[in-house]
Amino acid sequence: MSKVIMTATVSLDGFIASEDDAVGPLFDWYGNGDVAVTMGDPGRVFHVTPASAGYVRSLGGIRATVIGRRLFDITNGWNGVPAAGEHVFVVTHEPPADWPFPDAPFTFVGDVPPAVEQARALGDVSVAAGDVGGQALAAGLVDEVHFNVVPVLLGRGKRYFGSFAGGVRMLEDPRVIEGDRVLHLVYAVRR
Known part of the structure; x- marks a missing residue:
């Protein structure tokens, strides 16, 4: 059975990006080592420490990614090449009409549950x-939560769980992988 992983790099105070x-410095750990790794796109090579490389390689089973329209717009859909996995499902109520990569493996879906179901x-x-991850967690669709915690405080910005208001969710004890300038924490969602 496939697994759904909510993941991002996060500051100590819980932000995945600034307000803009x-x-x-959240992504500095992607370039602070000697071990080359990719997350699906062979054109995007990162150089991480051996511990972080082991963590990234443990995600090798990822076949699809679910993102929101905001991330899609910020990255320009990674120019039509999924950053991780082989297919991207973009949650949006308004698919782009003028995206220059119409044949790319991207599917536009109107809500989080059907996007996760199709990806799975x-x-x-x-x-x-x-927000997309927080909605997936609130809907009970997430099996694991992965934090790649870096030693920085942003003070404010985009929250890891978005506007999550799904009530109490218990997680299992973490699996801890200690990288250089990053701590990978993997929590199974308690069922």
């Missing part, structure tokens, strides 16, 4: 943290 969507049919799924 800048990530600042392909295999393991990565759901972007933020």
